[in-house]
Amino acid sequence: MRVGQVLSHRAFQPTLVGALFLFAMFVMPSVLDATWIFNFTQMAIYAIVAASVGMLYGRVGLVSLGQVAPYGIGAWVTIRLAYLTDVPYPGVFPLLLIAGGLVAAIFGLLIGLPALRVSGLYLALVTLLLAVGIEIALNRIKLPTGGPGFRGVAFAIGDREPMPRPFVADGDVAFFRYAVIVAFVMFMIAVAFLASKPGRAWASVSQSEPSALASGINITRYKLLAFGLAAFMAGVAGGLYGAHVQSNSSIAQFDRQAALFLIAVVLMGGITSLWGAVLAAFFATIMLPFLTQNVIGHNFWNDFALTIFGIGLMINLIQTTKAMEKKGLLE
Amino acid sequence: MIEITDLSVQFGGVRSLDQVTLTFPGGTCGLIGPNGAGKTTLFNVMSGFVTPVSGRVVIDDIDLLDMPDYARARWGVRRTFQTVQAIESLTVYENVLTVHEHAAKGSRSDTQDAVDDVLAFVGLTDVRDKVVRTLSQRDRRFIEVARAIVGAPRIVLFDEPAAGLPEEETEHLAEIIRSVPERTGATAILVDHDMSLVQACCEWTAVLDFGRLVAAGPTADVLHDERVLAAYVGDEEA
Numbered sequence: 001m002r003v004g005q006v007l008s009h010r011a012f013q014p015t016l017v018g019a020l021f022l023f024a025m026f027v028m029p030s031v032l033d034a035t036w037i038f039n040f041t042q043m044a045i046y047a048i049v050a051a052s053v054g055m056l057y058g059r060v061g062l063v064s065l066g067q068v069a070p071y072g073i074g075a076w077v078t079i080r081l082a083y084l085t086d087v088p089y090p091g092v093f094p095l096l097l098i099a100g101g102l103v104a105a106i107f108g109l110l111i112g113l114p115a116l117r118v119s120g121l122y123l124a125l126v127t128l129l130l131a132v133g134i135e136i137a138l139n140r141i142k143l144p145t146g147g148p149g150f151r152g153v154a155f156a157i158g159d160r161e162p163m164p165r166p167f168v169a170d171g172d173v174a175f176f177r178y179a180v181i182v183a184f185v186m187f188m189i190a191v192a193f194l195a196s197k198p199g200r201a202w203a204s205v206s207q208s209e210p211s212a213l214a215s216g217i218n219i220t221r222y223k224l225l226a227f228g229l230a231a232f233m234a235g236v237a238g239g240l241y242g243a244h245v246q247s248n249s250s251i252a253q254f255d256r257q258a259a260l261f262l263i264a265v266v267l268m269g270g271i272t273s274l275w276g277a278v279l280a281a282f283f284a285t286i287m288l289p290f291l292t293q294n295v296i297g298h299n300f301w302n303d304f305a306l307t308i309f310g311i312g313l314m315i316n317l318i319q320t321t322k323a324m325e326k327k328g329l330l331e
Numbered sequence: 332m333i334e335i336t337d338l339s340v341q342f343g344g345v346r347s348l349d350q351v352t353l354t355f356p357g358g359t360c361g362l363i364g365p366n367g368a369g370k371t372t373l374f375n376v377m378s379g380f381v382t383p384v385s386g387r388v389v390i391d392d393i394d395l396l397d398m399p400d401y402a403r404a405r406w407g408v409r410r411t412f413q414t415v416q417a418i419e420s421l422t423v424y425e426n427v428l429t430v431h432e433h434a435a436k437g438s439r440s441d442t443q444d445a446v447d448d449v450l451a452f453v454g455l456t457d458v459r460d461k462v463v464r465t466l467s468q469r470d471r472r473f474i475e476v477a478r479a480i481v482g483a484p485r486i487v488l489f490d491e492p493a494a495g496l497p498e499e500e501t502e503h504l505a506e507i508i509r510s511v512p513e514r515t516g517a518t519a520i521l522v523d524h525d526m527s528l529v530q531a532c533c534e535w536t537a538v539l540d541f542g543r544l545v546a547a548g549p550t551a552d553v554l555h556d557e558r559v560l561a562a563y564v565g566d567e568e569a
Contacts, residue, residue, distance in 0.1 A: 200429040203418050211416035214378055215478065216404030216434030 017187075020278075024180045029173045037176050041244050043285040044179040048186045048237035050266050050284075051277035052230035055190055057263075058271030059199065060226040061206035063120065065259050066111050066127030067234050069134035070104035072254030074235025077103045079242035079249065080144045082164050083152050093166035093243070097182065100239035101232040107134075108231020112224045131259045135251070143242070143249045162246035179240050186233050187274055198225055261306075264313045283309070332357050333486065333518055338386030340372050340542075347372040348383065349542040358512045359519040361529040361536030361550055365563055368539040370522045371413065374488045378410055379403050390485065404434040407485030407517070409478075411492050417474040419464040423455055426463060427477045435482030449481040452514070453507055468495055476507060484517040492521070493528050505531040526554065538562065 028040060049071050056062045078100035085092055114126040144152030146161030154160045169178035193199050201222045204212040212219055242249055252258065261284065269280030288309075333355040340348040348369045362370050375381040377388055379400030388395040398406060409430075418426050427446045431437070437445065450456050453473045458466060463474065472492060479487050489508060493501045509532050511519040521532055529536060530550055537547040540562035546553050553559055 197432055200418075200421060200425055201433065203420050204429055207418050207420075208412075208416045210378075210380055211412065211418075213380070213400050214404055214408075214410050214412075214416075215430040216401055217429075218401045218433075 017184075021180070021184055025177055029176060034172060037172050038244075039285055039289055041172070041176040041179045042241075043281045044176070044183040045237050045240045045244060046285050047277050047281035048183050048240075049234050049262065050269065050280040051187060051190055051274055052233040052237075053262060053266045054269070054271045054274065054277045054280070055194070055233075056226055056230045057266070058273075058276070059194060059206060060202040060223065061119075062115055062223065062226060063124040063263075064111065064115075064127040064227070064230070065124050065263055066131040066134075067230065068254045068259040068262060069111065069131045070108050070231035070234040071238045071241070072134055072138050072251065073107050074100035074104040074238030075242045075249065075254070076100075076138065076141075076143055076238070077235070078239025079163050080152055082242065083144055083146055083161070090167065097236045097239040101235035104235020104238065105228045105232040108227045108229075108234075109224055111231065112227025115223050115227065116220055128256065128259060131254075132256050135255045138251045138254055143251060145247050145249070160247040163242050163249070165243045165246070175244065179244065182236065182240055186236060187277075190229075190233065190274060193229060198222060202226055261309075264309060268309070268312050268316050332390070333520075334387075334389045335373075336387045336389070338373070338376065338383055338388065340369070340376060340381055340383045347542050348376070348386075348539075351386070351539070351542070351544050353537055353544055353547060355518055355520060355537070356535055357518045358534060359509055359521060359532050361533035361553075362520055362522045362539065363524075363526070363529055363536060363559075364539035364545070367541070368562075369542040370539055371490055372542075373539070374410060374490055374520075374522065377403070377408055377486070377488060379408075404430075407434075407483065408488070409434070409480065409484040409486070409517075410488035411475040411479050411490055413491045413494060415468070415471040415475055417463045417471045417478070420462065422460050422462050423450065423466070423470070423474055423477075424459045426474050427481050430478045431481045437482075445481055449477045452480075453477045454503065469497075469500055472496055472500075472504075476504070480507075480511055480515055480517075484515055487511055487515070487517050487519045489519065489521045489523070491523050493523055493525050501525065501528055502531075504528070508532045530554070 024040075024044075029037065032040065049067060053064065053067045056064050056067070078096045081096045081099055082093075085096065111127055111130050115123055118126060141151050142153045145154045146152065146163070147154030147159060165175055166178060169175040194202075201212070201217045204215055204217055205219055205222055209219055241253060265280040265284045266277065268283055269278070270276030335351055335353045335355075338348050338351045339346065351369070351373070362373065364370055372381060376383050377395060379398070383396065386396075393406075395403060395408065418429065421429065424446060427449060428442065431442050431446055435442075435445070447456070447459070450459055453476055455470065455473055455477060458470055463471060466474075472495070476489075476492060479489070492508070493504055496504060505528055508519055508521055511517055519532075521529060523529055533550050535548065536550040536553045538545040538553060538556070538559045545558050545562050546556045
């Protein structure tokens with residue numbers, strides 16, 4: 001996997017990516033207030049999760065409704081480790097993110113196992129059920145909030161401690177930049193895979209499994225790799241989420257409604273390009289708060305914003321179906 | 332030489348291949364028969380997509396049926412499909428590279444040389460870096476062929492490769508198929524309904540009908556065999 005090969009690949013548009021990165025790093029912090037810095041930090045984190053879903057569905061053809069599960073597992077592991085370790089020590093926080101990502105990746109492989117037997121709607125149902133399982137588990141054990149014991153839950157609100165952030169990014173603006181950098185790195189990892197041997201294998205599996213087999217591709221291995229990588233990305237995002245909200249983490253981020261909302265916005269954003277993940281994160285974390293908080297008649301938006309998202313999703317699916325019929329991909 | 336012994340495939344109540352015993356002698360061989368004769372089923376058995384109820388497919392003392400499906404391409408079983416399966420989202424180069432990096436071994440430079448060499452051989456150098464979804468059906472057909480013959484295949488199965496091609500392109504395709512054994516050392520098996528293509532490419536041909544072997548031998552003899560004519564145009568007594 002060579003750097004030149006990645007940078008020259010059509011999935012990576014250096015000018016646009018560079019401009020967006022510099023805009024996020026230097027322009028946004030100087031023009032946005034604290035509330036919107038908070039929302040855009042959440043957008044950077046959500047974009048990683050959305051990219052993991054989009055990669056699985058758009059590049060490998062695997063419909064997973066369970067990506068909130070590794071997101072939640074990564075959050076729990078990283079938060080737990082952050083309270084246990086001396087995070088401000090340089091270099092520790094990235095290791096915690098990687099640890100959260102790796103544990104999530106192991107669970108991702110477990111989620112991926114049914115994918116070897118089922119596909120399409122059945123896979124969607126199986127992965128949704130696994131997400132529900134993780135939701136139930138997180139409901140029972142809660143996210144750590146600086147309390148004692150293995151679970152680390154502080155039951156009295158006054159006993160809660162904010163989750164430590166990396167020493168270079170303790171403030172909200174610095175942490176926003178940190179989240180943007182991590183999101184950038186995660187996207188680059190995704191592009192690196194897509195631009196190399198696994199990406200080509202995934203494209204082959206996605207288009208036709210018989211053809212992939214006839215090319216000597218070990219379909220089992222590459223499907224599991226896709227689930228593992230996607231779960232790793234979601235797990236890293238989970239760790240960032242913990243440090244983002246500190247002691248205010250909520251498992252509502254990882255429940256079944258969040259799972260369905262995630263796939264809805266990812267489909268609306270588009271699954272054929274990683275840019276779709278950025279758009280999906282924008283819909284979910286910027287547009288929705290903007291409609292419900294800033295637009296006149298916010299009660300209306302509060303009530304109907306999700307309905308409008310649903311309509312948008314239906315239009316998107318109808319258009320996609322028509323496009324697929326036109327290409328002869330559907331009968 | 333490919334020795335097929337007592338091969339039977341059952342789909343529910345339908346027997347697609349019925350105790351077929353047949354030896355492909357090498358070179359470029361034809362496999363013909365009316366629709367539903369079992370030609371593609373035989374290819375699917377060799378590729379690992381279909382598990383037979385009985386039989387053996389032996390090449391160089393190795394029974395193909397003992398190998399995992401994905402390992403067969405790595406061992407050297409390659410094929411094209413009736414419906415073109417070139418990967419839409421990848422470039423022509425990447426399409427062929429995908430097969431070479433999974434089904435053949437070699438260093439990075441060897442791989443690049445092998446892919447470029449086969450693209451030049453089939454006449455796709457001009458569109459090397461184009462994404463497949465932007466290309467014509469003709470180009471896609473030749474991408475399929477390039478994917479099947481890159482590296483060092485031992486058997487190349489061509490499943491109706493000329494479908495949808497104009498006559499002048501079919502002649503170009505015939506030249507490629509004819510030269511596969513000499514170029515790669517592989518045995519090529521061609522399934523097609525275009526008898527002129529089969530005649531142009533194959534010295535030896537087998538005929539299937541309703542899953543049974545009807546005739547096998549030199550192509551010129553087989554095409555004039557009464558049993559073969561009956562299989563295609565129907566038996567007068569029937």
